[in-house]
Amino acid sequence: MRKQIPIYFVLVSGIVMIIQYFVPSEESEWLFTYANDWVIVIGIYALPLGIYSLVKAEFKKLKNPGEAFYAGVLLFGYFIMVFTGLTRASREAASLHMVLFNNILIPIQATIFSLLAFYIASAAYRAFRARTILATILLLTAFIIMIRLIPLGPLSELNQWLVTKILTIPNMAAKRAITMGVGLGVIATCIKIILGIERTYLGHD
Amino acid sequence: MTTVELLWQTLAVLLTLCVFSFLIKDNPFYKFAERLVAGVAAGFWTMLVYHNLFRDKVLLTMQNGQWAYIIPILLGIGMWTRFSKKYSWISRFSIAFYIGISTGISVTVYMYTAIFKQISATIIPLNSITNILIIVGVLCALFYFFFSKAHTGAFGVVSRIGIYTLMIGFGAGFGLTVMGRIALLAQRVIFIRGYVLALIGAG
């Protein structure tokens, strides 16, 4: 029973939400709004699970001399943000909470993201070799697109024309086909889940 | 810039350099920055959820007597049974509800946006080379995704054109992205430059 009931839960809630889509009445709108909100609330309650797991793992590491320092750094970062963020006033720009946010979180985040500038160059160097026809097509298209930022005098106009054609014809055709394929894949996956054929994510005893 | 601001800026610049050092190789400075940001992010997120969500969605709803919220709150608390070996099956009810709602909504939404909207936008008259090429490209690329047919013979040729089309799309995506990635790096460089200038000015 423990195994069966959750599958019925999926079946019923899935079918109800599909039917809801076709019913414009007020009750149906209410159901739609609240069902979505309920999902958010479940997510809120799941957060302590994650935080507990994270903090527990780091406290465990504190006992290991090799990892203790870095675990301490993480726990320090965590608890200082929690304590400085307890009050409503901590949401304002001048609070310590936001100063820490602006001077630790923002610069590290932005810098990790900016590593991509280096990675995209090295990925281009390694992957864009004309080994096969497919690789050649990939390389040539990327080359034409990238060269648009280099002023080439009259050639720039020809390049801009080519770039627009690439973006509006093969690029668009590719994205449409992928989108439709994904659409069918998503719907088929949803049907399998709603019918309980695919239930690996749900687990059992 | 005040001295306090300058000190904070110094911290930000040092952390930026810690992350850049990862490009040479993994090292203790990077690991320090990585662990620090993981902790700070988790802490920030916790308080954001507390202030923005827990208060509005849980405390306020109960105060306002929106009893319908009892259902998700019970399901949410059910998630915590994961900590117990004996009762962890209860959390499956919450997962089932969560996934059921998400899949149910997706069926119709994807049918509309990924299928109907795309088909409707692709049904265009064959009155220009552009249109003909778009339609041929879409059809060939769709052929590529057939799972139950071997890519041989005429089918192989068509699906070959399909994968070429896809590759042009991917090449374009790659080429267009470079710009944004460089912009991010430029912004970091401008940030450090501003700091150096301020330091000279203040010193």
Next chain:
Amino acid sequence: MTFWEKLMNLDRRWIYLCIFIVVIIPAIISFKVPVSTTPEVKKVFNFIDEMQPGDHFYLGIDYDPSALAELDPMTYAILNQAFSKDLKVIIGCLSQFGVGMAELRLSEVAAIYGKESGIDYCFLGYRPYPAIVILTMGVDFRVTFPLDYYGVPLDSLEVMNGIRNLMDVKGVVDITAGNVADMWITYGNGRFGFPLAIGVTGVMSADYYQYLQSGQIFGLIPGIKGAAEYEILSGFETTGLQSIPYQTLAHAVILLFIIISNVGYFAARRKKGR
């Protein structure tokens, strides 16, 4: 190992170094590169330009600090343009870590024009699960956001008078770095059909030309080049135009590497063939 084989297996750190050098050059010596405007950006500019004082529109600041470089110039120019024309702006944030940054930017620009929260604009703050938030905002802002970011009930805000949901505003401009753009198209325009324009990072822009053609969005600001164009159109300049020289140099280096890589590849193959 021959020279060509060595070149093929070049340590990636040399590439990193070259990129680093070309990005530092424009920081020291400044120079200008010309930029031309495109119709998809102009349409977004016109949409805001043609609104009347007192008209509402929704601005989604749905990116986090990691995408600041490309997207902040757009937000800055659009907010300036809107406030200078006395438009009413409803701002929401669907990116968890963008909310603080959005608040800073908003209050900074609002202060220039003496605009006040609750009267001239409404900052809703952040909620997770973007698809769901968009869907509920299409029904009623107050379901997801009973209070604004500052904790004031939406019902008591002058700017929200008569504005119940996304159908009551003139349109939506969403600036984002993630798949929130898809959600605005799928769940927003898809379910409710309001006019939608998006500002996206360069990486994403290739995916959104199709929606431009299918009419699901009416305008598109693609990446830093789009931001530079918007700066030229609106006249409110931050870092969009400034960053074009970095782009040109860095692109040149990457293109050069691709050429070297292929020359090396063919030379090494010919050697082996012999």
Next chain:
Amino acid sequence: MRRRLTALLLLVAFAFAAVSAQEAMPDTTGPPLPAPPTNVRVSDKPDDTGHGVIVGWDLSADDGAGLDNVLAYEVYRSDAADGEYVKRGIAVKGATEYEDKDDSPMKNGEPNPGFIETGKTYFYKVRAMAAGSTYSEYSEPGSGQAVENWFHVGKVPILFGVIIFWAIVVYFIFHARKGKEFYVRPLAGINAVDDAIGRATEMGRPILFVLGTGTAGDIATIAGFTILSRVAKLTAEYQTPVLVPVNDPVMFAVSQETVRTAYLEAGRPDSYDPDNITYETAMQFPYVAAVNGIMLRRKTATNFYMGVFHAESLILAETGNIAGSIQISGTDQISQLPFFIAATDYTLIGEELYAASAYLSKEPILVGTLKAQDWGKAVLMVILVLGVVLISLAIPIIKDMVTVNL
């Protein structure tokens, strides 16, 4: 959308009209007034919650003909035929319809006078407006009610789409149950899975499975769970640990359940270590930094990336490259596919991600649904070709069928 744009243009037009009207003082001896619109009728606005009506009328005789001086129409509403009429809105010249809707019973804490009650009879009058704030007589009133609709007629094509595709899927499931086997072409990314796991086992190193930065409600993430389940079953047999760092608490719970069950099914529940599934942090880049750390410090032999990915795709793939891992990726995020293709060894493109679970499980029923997806594509292609041919002959019938206006 077109309707919204029309409304926008209309408002702009009205604003201009209003400005010019203020400039010119009303003049009783001025130009002749237009004739009023006629035949006002009120019908329920279809496909709504019951708080909207559509007011229709026949054009004034002086709209586009006669004096041709009509600028716009004003729509008025009342609770009774001879009651007080209140202006509800305006429509440009040439328009014969106005949509009046309001579903908020309360506004700013007070009863909303504009609210349209379901089932209540409302009366409407329309008058034409000419230059200089001059108006025609009011039309005769028309009346009607707003009805709560129980079926969205405009969405019928989508309903058909869902039913047809659902039927195809069920048909093939049914056939697969009866033991019919279907051929599926090999996918390089799938064939590589066994080797990749074998390699990790030989090297004695763990496997990394990244579910991306979506939420547990994204179908791509759910597809990632199903692949994780198959991979975990194989790794359980090989006794190779699989590390799953996640960034969403619900994903964390589901991943634990998925891996635990996979180990159970493989007959090795004792080898399951819950500490291998870790919640890192909710933010995108701190999460990526943490995963990078795992790759380099735990020296993972094989990395899987299955689910929703954003900018982090290339950071992960390049770090994995530096670490020398075999990498298999799959996502439905079109913007990230180029980077996975360039920087990982094998990539499942879009729909292939959703097919992977069936491929790996080799269960006939799941493989059967792939056949259903192919039939779905075939149907789409037939509709597409027919639609294109017909519209080229100026017959828009199929395009109209698939164009849904919500």
